[in-house]
Structure formats: structure tokens, C-alpha cells
Amino acid sequence: MMEKSYEALIEIVGPKYVSNQPEEVFFYSRDPGISEPHNPDFVVMPGTTQEVQEIVLLANREKIPIVPMGASLSLAGLCIPLRNGIVLDMKRMNRILEVNETSRYVLIEAGVSHGVLQSYLNKNYPRLMHSIPDAPPMNTIGGNMALFGSGHLSQETGFHTEMVQGLEVVLPTGEICYTGSCSVVPKWFARGPLPDLAGLFLGWLGTTGIITKLSIRLYPKPRKKDVLIFVTENPDFIPDIVYNITETKMAEDINIFAQPKPDWAEGFQQTAIYITGNSEEEMSFKRGLIRRSLHKYIHNKKGGFMFVLPMMKPGMMESPIRELSRFADVEKGGGFEYIGVIIAIEDFPQLYRDAVEIAAKYRPKWSIMCRVIGRGHSIMFSYAWPFNRANPEDMEKARKALFESNASGLRNGGVIWKPDIEGQSMMMKMMDPNTVHLLQKIRKTLDPNDIMNPGNWEIS
Amino acid sequence: MYTLKFDKSICASCETYDCLVKCRYLDLDLDAAKTEKWRLINGEDSIVLSNCVTCYACEEYCPYGNHPFYQIVDLQEEKNIYPAPQPITNQQIKSVSLVGKREREDLKDPVISLCVFPEAKKPIKGKFLNNPTSFMGRDYFCNLMYLHFGKSSVIKDRLPKVIEHIWDDKLSESESKQLICYHDECFGAFSSWAPAYGIDVPFKVIYFYEYLFKQLKKKAHHIKRINAKVAYQRPCSNRLCPEQEHWVDNIFELIGVERVKREFDREQALCCGSILRMQGRDDLAHELQKKNIDDMVASGAEWCIFNCPFCGYTLSELIKERNIKPIMMLDLCNLAWGDNEENREIV
Numbered sequence: 052m053m054e055k056s057y058e059a060l061i062e063i064v065g066p067k068y069v070s071n072q073p074e075e076v077f078f079y080s081r082d083p084g085i086s087e088p089h090n091p092d093f094v095v096m097p098g099t100t101q102e103v104q105e106i107v108l109l110a111n112r113e114k115i116p117i118v119p120m121g122a123s124l125s126l127a128g129l130c131i132p133l134r135n136g137i138v139l140d141m142k143r144m145n146r147i148l149e150v151n152e153t154s155r156y157v158l159i160e161a162g163v164s165h166g167v168l169q170s171y172l173n174k175n176y177p178r179l180m181h182s183i184p185d186a187p188p189m190n191t192i193g194g195n196m197a198l199f200g201s202g203h204l205s206q207e208t209g210f211h212t213e214m215v216q217g218l219e220v221v222l223p224t225g226e227i228c229y230t231g232s233c234s235v236v237p238k239w240f241a242r243g244p245l246p247d248l249a250g251l252f253l254g255w256l257g258t259t260g261i262i263t264k265l266s267i268r269l270y271p272k273p274r275k276k277d278v279l280i281f282v283t284e285n286p287d288f289i290p291d292i293v294y295n296i297t298e299t300k301m302a303e304d305i306n307i308f309a310q311p312k313p314d315w316a317e318g319f320q321q322t323a324i325y326i327t328g329n330s331e332e333e334m335s336f337k338r339g340l341i342r343r344s345l346h347k348y349i350h351n352k353k354g355g356f357m358f359v360l361p362m363m364k365p366g367m368m369e370s371p372i373r374e375l376s377r378f379a380d381v382e383k384g385g386g387f388e389y390i391g392v393i394i395a396i397e398d399f400p401q402l403y404r405d406a407v408e409i410a411a412k413y414r415p416k417w418s419i420m421c422r423v424i425g426r427g428h429s430i431m432f433s434y435a436w437p438f439n440r441a442n443p444e445d446m447e448k449a450r451k452a453l454f455e456s457n458a459s460g461l462r463n464g465g466v467i468w469k470p471d472i473e474g475q476s477m478m479m480k481m482m483d484p485n486t487v488h489l490l491q492k493i494r495k496t497l498d499p500n501d502i503m504n505p506g507n508w509e510i511s
Numbered sequence: 512m513y514t515l516k517f518d519k520s521i522c523a524s525c526e527t528y529d530c531l532v533k534c535r536y537l538d539l540d541l542d543a544a545k546t547e548k549w550r551l552i553n554g555e556d557s558i559v560l561s562n563c564v565t566c567y568a569c570e571e572y573c574p575y576g577n578h579p580f581y582q583i584v585d586l587q588e589e590k591n592i593y594p595a596p597q598p599i600t601n602q603q604i605k606s607v608s609l610v611g612k613r614e615r616e617d618l619k620d621p622v623i624s625l626c627v628f629p630e631a632k633k634p635i636k637g638k639f640l641n642n643p644t645s646f647m648g649r650d651y652f653c654n655l656m657y658l659h660f661g662k663s664s665v666i667k668d669r670l671p672k673v674i675e676h677i678w679d680d681k682l683s684e685s686e687s688k689q690l691i692c693y694h695d696e697c698f699g700a701f702s703s704w705a706p707a708y709g710i711d712v713p714f715k716v717i718y719f720y721e722y723l724f725k726q727l728k729k730k731a732h733h734i735k736r737i738n739a740k741v742a743y744q745r746p747c748s749n750r751l752c753p754e755q756e757h758w759v760d761n762i763f764e765l766i767g768v769e770r771v772k773r774e775f776d777r778e779q780a781l782c783c784g785s786i787l788r789m790q791g792r793d794d795l796a797h798e799l800q801k802k803n804i805d806d807m808v809a810s811g812a813e814w815c816i817f818n819c820p821f822c823g824y825t826l827s828e829l830i831k832e833r834n835i836k837p838i839m840m841l842d843l844c845n846l847a848w849g850d851n852e853e854n855r856e857i858v
Contacts, residue, residue, distance in 0.1 A: 282596075282598040282599055282602055283598050284597065284598045284601065313606075314605045314606060314608060314610075315602050315603075315605045315606035317605065318601075318605075319598055319601075319602055331832060339793070342793050346791075348596070349596055349791030350791075352593060352595075352596045352597050353596065353597065353598070354596055354598055355595060355596030355598055355599035355789065355790075355791050356599075356788060356789070356791065357599065357602065357789070358785055358788060358789050358821075358824075360824060361824050361827070361828075362630075
């Protein structure tokens with residue numbers, strides 16, 4: 052039967068784009084995080100929505116699990132095929148189909164990476180930009196939506212999923228379906244006013260269908276950018292600091308980071324406030340308002356603006372910040388957990404203290420990087436735990452750090468972002484039972500044969 | 512612990528109170544200056560302690576060399592009246608702490624300390640400089656910057672060790688036992704602050720511009736006159752060694768640049784604003800920067816010359832917007848020598 056399925060897949064996408072060879076199966080069985088590897092039976096790279104549809108129909112007939120995959124950078128094992136089957140690598144579906152400059156949106160295939168779109172816009176539409184997550188540029192936009200990502204414009208405009216205007220999805224039973232304005236008229240400019248069906252697919256980790264095309268919002272790209280860094284030594288101040296800065300409506304992005312290295316960073320919370328504008332006059336006005344919004348801390352000597360050396364600024368103002376990717380391999384073992392919790396802003400201090408404590412127990416090299424979402428409605432609180440994959444003891448410590456981070460997040464009123472299987476299970480235990488039931492009901496309705504990324508969002 | 516050689520009787524018999532009357536930032540008339548000075552003499556609280564912007568200038572204004580600024584800093588620390596927010600101060604203290612990365616080298620003369628400015632490594636290789644040897648790093652950093660943060664104690668703790676490091680690792684085996692200080696701050700630390708606190712400096716310090724001038728002068732026929740009008744941004748730490756300021760004019764004359772006559776130069780020089788921003792005095796920083804740059808523009812300066820990299824970091828972008836070219840003094844000399852842009856420092 053496996054041989055038959057293999058032949059059928061070749062029939063759909065051609066021999067170049069199907070593999071069951073051990074060297075390829077190996078790579079698709081794991082990600083850089085601590086999750087256990089599981090081999091897929093096949094790796095398939097579809098080139099069109101129709102090919103995706105045919106693969107899904109085949110999988111239904113043969114009851115083969117399918118795991119859609121972008122760049123597999125969740126680091127939480129979300130593309131590891133827990134029950135084997137097909138890993139559907141979407142990277143061939145990387146066409147940029149339309150840019151509407153006036154209504155500021157782009158229609159793309161789901162395998163388009165953030166890096167490719169960024170560079171395409173820079174070259175062809177220098178006045179437009181999209182929101183970029185702090186992940187390597189190869190991460191795909193479809194994948195980022197499936198795990199409810201955020202990025203450098205999320206402070207102003209919310210989670211990336213809120214920037215989605217329309218989707219083309221292959222349902223688990225093979226139908227091709229559209230959400231948003233494109234389901235009514237041939238334009239991808241708005242998500243409503245319609246029943247918001249996009250919510251059936253965004254944040255579901257590929258368990259309800261395969262996103263094949265999507266339209267996302269683009270934004271005006273200011274000519275100037277600067278960063279101010281406000282330094283404090285007491286995490287209790289952070290909620291008020293965020294409140295004051297967001298009240299000015301002057302910051303494009305607000306990140307809070309803490310780390311033990313270099314020396315000058317240890318013990319401090321550093322709030323990086325990014326401002327943008329089209330003239331020095333505008334920048335100066337924004338800087339002034341932001342500085343004034345934090346005046347009471349300066350006056351009381353409890354916080355102040357760091358002098359950012361000019362040579363530090365270019366690296367800090369990159370999107371994505373490549374230093375973060377370098378940090379991922381600081382232990383030189385190819386292991387990295389970058390996990391997070393979405394929290395209410397007032398919960399920052401306790402999470403921060405817990406994170407520092409967890410780091411002290413398990414991780415000598417660590418970083419906390421938080422991003423304010425939606426002008427002060429929540430914070431994406433992330434922990435970066437690099438580890439040495441070749442050292443089982445170190446992996447075990449990373450595993451414990453991950454578990455305790457998730458537990459701390461939930462205990463302190465947060466919701467785990469892109470949770471691994473264990474994190475999903477922890478959340479579903481706490482979840483309202485009717486909500487759990489609704490989740491399962493939706494899944495069962497959409498995916499009667501239980502083929503879509505099985506193991507995820509599932510009651511074990 | 513080291514204590515400041517501060518003679519109260521000198522201040523008590525002073526008639527001018529220049530240290531406070533001449534201060535550009537406190538705005539005190541003679542009577543008010545007298546009142547505040549007596550508070551300081553008696554070790555009492557004074558508005559001077561909380562309003563001092565730490566520009567170092569009163570060290571220069573004092574006609575008796577009685578170290579009014581060092582006394583202010585000592586009192587700020589004694590009374591916990593710190594100029595900058597505590598996290599900024601603490602962060603700065605950590606940022607250049609001693610790290611134990613010492614390297615013993617037999618350096619050949621001339622020996623230059625580049626402080627903690629790696630960007631000076633290339634231009635210091637300029638052809639006219641007689642192939643100096645140089646070193647830099649946190650274990651050799653003078654730490655005088657903590658004067659801006661009301662932290663004499665950090666300097667007292669670290670500077671004697673740094674002097675020992677420099678001597679043991681870099682100079683004790685050298686022929687001249689001389690150290691050329693790239694940054695005014697280091698020169699001020701060894702030539703002014705250390706003696707003021709009774710700290711021995713076993714080597715002789717040479718002001719960087721003296722070295723530059725003498726090297727250029729040796730081969731004066733090689734110099735290409737630059738023929739530009741320039742403004743000079745005098746760094747705060749030059750207030751600790753005003754007797755060295757003439758080297759600026761000597762160099763300018765030699766390489767054919769005109770130091771424009773402007774209001775905010777020499778004794779009237781204005782702070783670049785970087786420290787004020789760290790202290791959270793943004794409005795004042797903005798005001799000073801504007802005045803300073805307006806003055807450069809009005810005086811017809813085409814270039815602005817820096818010695819302190821921090822002044823350069825702070826003002827470069829702002830002066831570029833006003834069509835004035837920022838350049839470090841060392842680069843200017845390299846240009847006068849005809850070196851190509853490879854050896855340029857980044858401002």
C-alpha cells in the first residue's frame with residue numbers, strides 16, 4: 052500500500068517532488084527544538100493548489116496523515132509528523148501573485164517566505180512593507196499565520212493573523228474554499244463584513260486545512276527609523292512604562308528584552324522603542340513625546356534612556372534582527388527553543404521573575420524578548436533557550452526549562468503561544484470544557500478521517 | 512581610600528567664585544554663587560549638586576586649580592544626589608568594568624592608549640604617525656567617565672588598578688616610559704584626577720595632539736594644506752587639561768585649516784549633549800545642540816572636528832543635516848598627509 056501511495060504521489064507532483072529516502076525523511080522528522088523526532092513516510096512538495104487538493108483526496112482515501120509545513124521553524128515540533136504519513140512541504144508554492152498598491156495588500160501563495168516578500172517589496176514597492184517576525188527570513192508567511200505569529204508591526208496593528216484579509220484553503224476533505232472578500236468578489240481587500248471563517252484556520256496549527264493562498268495587509272514604509280532604549284532595574288515598572296508609551300501612539304514597535312550578556316545587560320529590563328517617520332521634524336516630535344511620557348521615571352531616577360552607540364543601531368533596527376538567529380546557536384549544538392506566552396500586560400513582572408529563576412536553574416545562556424501587541428493590549432513574552440543537541444543532559448535541562456516556562460505562563464494568566472504537544476495538553480486541561488468540545492467538534496466536522504496534523508489540538 | 516586634595520581656605524578666600532559664576536548652566540550671580548559655594552565648602556547640600564550637568568568646565572574656570580568639580584562629584588556621591596537615573600549609572604558601571612583580559616606586551620615607542628575605541632585602530636596606522644604601537648580595552652580604561660555619574664568611588668577603585676595594568680603590561684619595559692593618550696579623558700585622568708587624589712602615575716603622559724603635531728611637523732613639506740573652515744568641538748575632558756588646548760591651533764595652522772571664530776568655542780564651548788541625554792535632560796541637550804550647530808553654521812564652518820568619539824557619535828548626524836562634514840582630528844591629519852579614505856574613523 053505504501054508503494055501504491057508513493058506512486059500516486061509521484062503521479063500528482065512528479066518524481067522530483069516526492070521522497071521517501073532516509074536522508075530526506077531524517078530532516079523532516081525533527082526541528083531544532085527538543086521534541087522527539089518522528090519519521091514521515093513521504094515528503095511531498097506540491098506546486099499548486101490543485102496538487103494540494105489531489106494529495107488531500109489521496110490521503111483521505113488511504114487514511115494517511117498530512118502535516119503541512121512551511122520552514123518548520125516553530126521550534127515546538129509542530130511540523131513533526133507524530134503519526135507518520137505525509138509532510139507537505141509548501142515551499143514550492145512561493146509565488147507573489149498580486150500587489151495592490153492603492154488598497155495596500157499582497158496576495159501570495161502560502162509558501163512565500165517573509166524574506167522573499169520583504170525583498171520583493173523593497174525592490175518593487177519601496178513605499179510598502181509588511182510585518183516581519185523575528186525569525187530567520189526563510190520562515191513562510193502561511194506557516195506564521197497557522198501558528199498565530201506576530202512581528203515588527205504587531206505593536207501598531209495586532210497579531211499577524213489580524214492582518215489576514217483573505218484565505219484560500221484546501222479543506223481536510225479536499226474542497227477548495229475561500230474566506231473574506233475574495234469569496235464574494237475577485238478582490239482580496241477585506242476579511243469582512245462576513246462571518247469570519249478565517250478563524251477556522253488561523254492558529255490551528257494546520258489541523259483544520261491547508262492554507263494555500265492568502266492576502267495580507269501592507270503598510271506605508273516610513274523613510275526614517277530610530278530606536279530609543281529605556282532602562283530599568285525593576286520589572287514592576289514595565290506595565291506602566293508600556294501604558295505610557297502606548298498612550299502616545301508614537302511607537303511603531305516596542306520590545307522588552309533582558310539577558311545576562313553582555314555585562315551591561317545583566318539585571319536590567321531594556322525597553323526598545325522603535326519610532327519611524329518621514330522627516331527629522333516628525334522623528335524629533337515622536338522622540339520628544341515618548342521621552343516625556345516616561346519623565347516621571349527619569350525624574351525619580353528609576354529609569355533612563357541608554358546612549359545607543361551609532362554602530363549598535365543598524366543591527367537593532369533590522370527586521371528581522373539577525374543577532375537573534377545568531378544567538379539561537381550560541382551553545383553550538385544546533386538546539387534552540389524559542390517559546391512564548393501571550394500575557395496581559397500587568398502580568399509581566401511575575402512572568403519575568405519566574406523566567407529569570409528558571410534560567411538560573413537550567414540555562415546559563417538565555418534571553419527574554421517580549422513584544423507589545425496592539426498598542427498595549429497584550430505582550431508576547433518569549434523565552435529563548437539555546438542548547439546543545441549533542442548533549443543529552445543539556446537537552447533534558449532545556450526540556451525542563453520549557454515545561455516550567457509553559458507552567459509559569461499558564462499559572463500567571465497567560466496563554467501559551469505555538470504550544471508544543473505538552474503545552475497544548477496543559478492548556479486543554481485548563482480550558483473551558485465546552486470550548487474543548489467545540490474545538491473537537493469543529494475538527495471532526497472538517498476532518499472526519501482525522502488526517503490533518505494529528506496529535507495537535509487533540510485530547511489524548 | 513584616596514581623598515581629594517581640596518583646600519577649603521583657597522575657596523574661602525576666593526573673590527570671584529568663577530567656578531560657579533562662569534558656569535553656563537547654573538545661572539548664578541556673584542551673591543548666589545557665593546552662597547552656594549559656601550554650602551559646598553562646608554560639605555552641605557546645594558542646588559549645584561542637583562543641577563550640575565557635569566560639563567567639567569569649572570575645573571578650568573578655577574584660577575587656583577583647587578578642583579571644584581571633583582569636589583562637587585565627591586559631594587554628589589556622599590549625599591546620593593546622582594546626576595543620572597540609577598539604572599543608567601549602574602549600566603554604565605557594568606559596561607566597562609575590569610574583565611581580567613590583560614595582555615603583557617613589550618611595546619615599542621611610541622605607545623598610544625586607544626582607550627576603548629576600536630574604531631581608532633585603523634587611522635592610527637596613518638603613514639605620518641611613525642608606526643606607533645597601541646593598546647586598548649577595559650582593563651586599561653581610565654574610568655574617568657564616572658565623573659558624569661557622581662561616582663568618584665568607581666574611579667578610586669579602578670583607576671589605580673588600571674595604572675598598574677598599563678605600567679606592568681605595556682610600559683614598564685618600554686624605553687621612554689611614556690604614554691600617548693588618544694582620548695582627552697585618559698590624559699585628564701592621569702594628569703589631573705590621579706594627582707588630585709594622590710594616586711601615583713609611574714609613567715609620563717603625552718597629549719595626543721602634541722604627538723600628532725610633532726609628527727606632522729617633522730615632515731611638514733609633505734603636508735597638503737586643506738584650506739577649509741572648521742569648527743572645533745572641544746570635549747568636556749579637555750577642561751581638565753586646558754593647557755593642552757593650544758595644540759589644536761598648532762595643528763590647524765600647520766595643515767591649513769581655519770578655526771572659525773564662533774561664540775561656543777574654547778572656554779565657552781558647549782557640551783555635545785550625550786551625557787545630558789543619559790541624565791534625562793533632553794530639553795537642555797536639544798537646546799545646546801541647536802545653539803552649538805547654529806553657531807557653527809553662522810560662522811561659516813564647513814567641517815566640524817572632533818577629538819572625543821562620543822561627541823562625534825552624538826553630533827555627527829545632526830551636523831550632517833546642516834551640511835557640515837564631521838571628521839575626527841586624526842582623520843583630518845591623515846587627509847592632510849594624503850592618506851586615502853581607508854584609514855578613516857567612523858564618525
